[in-house]
Amino acid sequence: MYQSLLDHIRRYVDLEPSEIEVLCSFLSHRHVAKKTFLLEPGKVCAANYFISSGCLRLFFITTSEQEQITHFGLENWWIADYGSLTSQRPSQYYIQAVEDTEIIELKASVQDELLAKVPKLERYFRLVLLRAYTASQRRIEFMNNxxxxxxxxxxxxxxxxxxxxxxxxxxxxxxxxxxxxxxxxxxxxx
Structure with a gap:
């Protein structure tokens, strides 16, 4: 059930079998039907979502009432409103399934406990977020140039x-x- 995530983690860090067991105890798997919302404005982003299969989108509504997609999440990508996730404040964003999607959830309420129990995951998430940040910088350059x-x-x-x-x-x-x-x-x- 969590093999795609474990394979992804293995690209960055090696976990011992006991660490994998701890990690899996903190995760949940869910099917998300096409057009289902995982997040809506005014709600707090409750989890970080790893996409096993399918596609999600992160977007907001502009002042001119247009959807503005800021991020797509495909297989082997994480997606969340990280501002809301880390601050536990209401989001301005939507996260919606573009296709039927299989996700692995890591709830915000247990993330710190997991990272304390499996410190190697701090490195994993740091590297993943650095790659995502770099991609975001490139997208801004791409959009402006x-x-x-x-x-x-x-x-x-x-x-x-x-x-x-x-x-x-x-x-x-x-x-x-x-x-x-x-x-x-x-x-x-x-």
């Missing part, structure tokens, strides 16, 4: 399978333009 069309072309070249998995309006939101603009770009390509 490339035209909308160039963003779309580069993204679909780098992630062709993913670009086919999500609805076009979500891809447009993530890339920072309207679905209509995306339709024009796609029409030019055909």
């Amino acid at each position: 490339l035209s909308g069309e160039d963003r779309y072309n580069q993204f679909t070249a780098m992630f062709p399978d993913f670009a086919q998995r999500v609805p076009l309006y979500m891809l447009a939101s993530y890339l920072g333009f309207t679905p209509q603009f995306l339709s024009k770009i796609r029409a030019k390509r055909n």
Whole structure:
């Protein structure tokens, strides 16, 4: 049930069998149906979610009432509103399943206890969050230095399978333009 997470952890740190046993005792597995919300504004982010299969999205509603996707989570990625998770204050974000998704939850209420019992996981989470932060920095650069069309072309070249998995309006939101603009770009390509 937790094999995908254990394989992911193994890429960063080696856990002893006893540490794996402790880790698994703190986790829970859940199926999340497509379109189900794990988080909504005004609620506290209760857990860090590891995606075994499927896709989740993190987004907010802009002042002009548009969805703005800030993050997609695919297989072997973690997703949470880390600001809400760490402060235990209400979130401004939604987390929603784009597809039927299998997640492994690590509840915020037990995370510190787990890290105290399995200190190697501090290193694991630090390395994972550093990679995520670096990706976020690159995305900001990407959004500010490339035209909308160039963003779309580069993204679909780098992630062709993913670009086919999500609805076009979500891809447009993530890339920072309207679905209509995306339709024009796609029409030019055909």
